[in-house]
Amino acid sequence: MNGQEPNQFQTVEQAKAAIERMLTPVAEYRWVAIREALNQVLAEDILSPIDVPAHNNSAMDGYALSGSAIEPAGLTRLQVIGTALAGKKFVGTVAAGQCVRITTGAVMPDGCDTVVVQENVSSPEEGYIQFPPGAVAAGDNRRLAGEDLQRGKPAISAGKLIRPADLGLLASLGVPEVKVNRPLRVAFFSTGDELRSLGQPLDDGCVYDSNRYTLFGMLRRLEFVELIDLGVVQDSPEALEQAMGLAANQADVIITSGGVSVGEADFTKTVMQKLGTVNFWKIAMRPGRPMAFGRITNPDSGQSAVLFGLPGNPVAVMITFYAFVRDALHHLAGARARPLPTIMARVASPIRKKPGRTEYQRVRLERDAHGWVAHLTGAQGSGVLRSMSEADGLLVLRHEHGGLNVGDTAEVWPFEGLI
Numbered sequence: 001m002n003g004q005e006p007n008q009f010q011t012v013e014q015a016k017a018a019i020e021r022m023l024t025p026v027a028e029y030r031w032v033a034i035r036e037a038l039n040q041v042l043a044e045d046i047l048s049p050i051d052v053p054a055h056n057n058s059a060m061d062g063y064a065l066s067g068s069a070i071e072p073a074g075l076t077r078l079q080v081i082g083t084a085l086a087g088k089k090f091v092g093t094v095a096a097g098q099c100v101r102i103t104t105g106a107v108m109p110d111g112c113d114t115v116v117v118q119e120n121v122s123s124p125e126e127g128y129i130q131f132p133p134g135a136v137a138a139g140d141n142r143r144l145a146g147e148d149l150q151r152g153k154p155a156i157s158a159g160k161l162i163r164p165a166d167l168g169l170l171a172s173l174g175v176p177e178v179k180v181n182r183p184l185r186v187a188f189f190s191t192g193d194e195l196r197s198l199g200q201p202l203d204d205g206c207v208y209d210s211n212r213y214t215l216f217g218m219l220r221r222l223e224f225v226e227l228i229d230l231g232v233v234q235d236s237p238e239a240l241e242q243a244m245g246l247a248a249n250q251a252d253v254i255i256t257s258g259g260v261s262v263g264e265a266d267f268t269k270t271v272m273q274k275l276g277t278v279n280f281w282k283i284a285m286r287p288g289r290p291m292a293f294g295r296i297t298n299p300d301s302g303q304s305a306v307l308f309g310l311p312g313n314p315v316a317v318m319i320t321f322y323a324f325v326r327d328a329l330h331h332l333a334g335a336r337a338r339p340l341p342t343i344m345a346r347v348a349s350p351i352r353k354k355p356g357r358t359e360y361q362r363v364r365l366e367r368d369a370h371g372w373v374a375h376l377t378g379a380q381g382s383g384v385l386r387s388m389s390e391a392d393g394l395l396v397l398r399h400e401h402g403g404l405n406v407g408d409t410a411e412v413w414p415f416e417g418l419i
C-alpha cells in the first residue's frame with residue numbers, strides 16, 4: 001500500500017498518513033432531537049433562522065434612556081414614565097428628559113439606546129432619578145439585535161461534534177432537531193488460544209482477556225461509535241474467518257488485538273491476508289511496533305470494513321489506539337479533526353532513548369510553581385497494565401529526539417480529556 005519493504009520500519013507519521021489515505025467517511029444520516037445529538041457529528045451546516053438577540057435589549061437592570069440626555073458636566077435628572085420587563089415591552093415613546101425602568105433582557109423602548117445601572121442612580125423624589133457625570137456613557141449596557149448571530153448566517157458548521165454549548169446554541173435558535181451522521185459501527189474482538197474470558201478458570205499458561213475491556217473503555221468515550229463486541233476468538237482459521245466475516249457484515253471498522261507479530265502458532269495474519277488487503281507494518285515506536293491495517297471483505301456478502309489489527313500486548317493496544325485509531329474513527333465518522341489535547345511537562349527523572357523511534361512513557365502528573373512535572377509510574381514493559389492504570393498520561397518522546405535530562409520538557413497526552 002505504501003511501498004514498504006517487509007522488514008522496513010515506518011514512522012508514526014508515515015503510518016498515520018497511510019491510514020488517512022484509506023478512509024472514506026460514512027455518508028448516512030438521521031434526524032434526532034437535539035439532546036440526542038450530544039457527542040454526535042453534525043451532518044450539515046445550521047443556518048440561523050433568526051437574529052440573535054432578536055431585539056435590541058438591556059444587558060442590566062436599571063433605567064433606559066437616550067444617550068443624548070446625559071449631562072456631561074452636571075447631574076442628569078430624568079422622569080420615570082413606565083417599566084419594560086423581560087417578555088413585556090414598554091409601549092410608548094421616551095421623550096427628552098424621560099426614562100423607563102428596565103430589567104435585564106427587556107426590549108429597549110423606542111427612543112432609548114442606553115441603560116444606566118440602578119446601582120449608579122439615586123431617586124431624589126418619587127417618579128424621578130438622577131445620576132452624576134461618568135455614571136454611564138451613551139450606548140452602554142445595550143445588546144444589539146443580531147450582534148451574536150444574523151439570520152441566514154452559519155451558526156454551527158457540518159462536521160462539528162456537538163457539545164453542551166452547541167445544544168444551548170441550537171435551542172437558542174429554536175431548532176428542535178438536527179441531522180447527524182449515523183453512528184460509526186465498530187466491531188472488536190481478541191484473538192489468542194491463551195485468552196480466557198471472565199468467569200472461566202485460568203488454565204495453566206493462560207491469561208484473562210483484558211484488551212477487550214480497555215478497548216471497550218476507550219471506544220465508549222467516543223460517543224459517536226456503536227460497539228459490536230465479538231468476544232474472544234480462538235486461534236483457528238475457521239473461527240477467525242467466521243468472526244472477520246461477521247464483523248465485515250455488521251461494522252464499518254474492525255479492531256482486533258493479538259497475532260500481528262511474527263509468532264508461528266497463530267492464524268490471524270493468514271486469515272486477514274486471505275480476506276482482504278491488509279498490510280503488516282513495523283512502526284518505529286515503542287510500545288506498539290507491529291500493527292496490521294487494511295480492509296477486510298466478507299466473500300459471501302461482499303461487505304467490507306476497515307481493519308485495525310492492534311498488537312496483543314495490553315499497553316501496546318492502548319497506545320496504538322490513541323496514536324492511530326482514535327483520529328481515524330473521527331475521520332470515518334465524518335467529524336472534523338480533533339487532535340489530542342496535550343500539555344508540556346518537565347521530567348522528574350532522566351529518560352534514556354536513542355533517536356529513530358517514537359516512545360511513549362506512562363507518567364503521573366504533578367503541578368509545581370513552574371508548571372507540570374511528569375513522574376514515571378514504574379515498569380514500562382508493554383504488558384504492564386498497572387503502570388498504565390497509575391498514570392495520568394503518556395509522555396511522548398519524539399522520533400528524532402534522544403533522551404531527556406531532569407527538567408527537560410516533553411509533550412504529555414493527559415488521559416482526562418482524551419475523548
Ligand SMILES: Nc1nc2c(c(=O)[nH]1)N[C@H]1C(S)=C(S)[C@@H](COP(=O)(O)OP(=O)(O)OC[C@H]3O[C@@H](n4cnc5c(N)ncnc54)[C@H](O)[C@@H]3O)O[C@H]1N2
Binds near residue numbers: 208212
Ligand atoms: N520475534 C519477534 N517477536 C516479537 C516482536 C517482533 O517484532 N519480533 N514484536 C513484539 C511486540 S513489540 C509485540 S507488541 C508483540 C505483539 O505480538 P502479537 O500482536 O502477535 O500479540 P500476541 O503474540 O498475540 O500477544 C502478545 C502478548 O500479549 C498478550 N495478549 C494478547 N492478547 C491479549 C488480550 N486480549 N488480553 C490480555 N493479554 C493479551 C499475550 O498473551 C502475549 O503475552 O510481539 C512481540 N514479539
Ligand code: MOO
Binds near residue numbers: 285286287311316
Ligand atoms: O508493540 Mo510491543 O508492545 O512494543 O511490545
